[in-house]
Amino acid sequence: MAAQPSVHANTSGTSLILQLSGAMDYETAPFRERLLDEMAEGRRRVVLDLSAVSFCDSAGLNVLLWAWRQADRSGAVLVLACVLPHVQRMLNMTGVDTLVRVHDTVAEAGAELVADGEA
Template sequence: MTDNRKEVGHGRLSVVRTDADGITVLGLDGEIDHQSVGGLTRALSLADPREGHRVVIDLSQVTFMDSSGVNALIAAFHSAQAAQGWLRLVVVGGAVQRTLQLVGLDTVVPCHPTLEDALASTQPGA
């Protein structure tokens, strides 16, 4: 895994971007709400714009997410699909997983319990 760390964001949300074998990994830590979602949005806009780009968003350290975060994840999913790529999420339970389940996003975007599982998945959309 190549570690091209770049921290984006401030306040209650930290976003660290790394690259692992051509996959953009965004590690989030904190809360995603209408005030902090800009950090995630900026990090997603910096993701590889090439056709077929692949993104994993690690939500395992996120303690709260409102509809702003859900909307950003939906936009990231659509963007990845439009570029013939994919998006995977790392979710370990708690309030964030419950939020994803309530809106049904966990049935559309593949969710994995660990970053290693998300990176190792051989299915393009899984």
């Protein structure tokens, strides 16, 4: 039995770090609800750490795009970090990696957001 999807929130400097874990599939409601709750707090720099995402299908991809749109609408910047190869392939194949910045590490993502002056 697969682990239940979860979101663990942490802050690093001025960035909100959200580590997603579990399968991102048709049962992604916990991801969407928790992301909305966390992003409603008003952080302007959001990093989604995908290092613990065991599976991602089109429904999971939809959640990532939804989160990116929500951040954009609120004036925040959302980036991805620690994307595992199976998820990276999906991002490449669909062109999502041309919309949402992808970083190798959470530290790299946070540093670039700060260096870019993202507020």
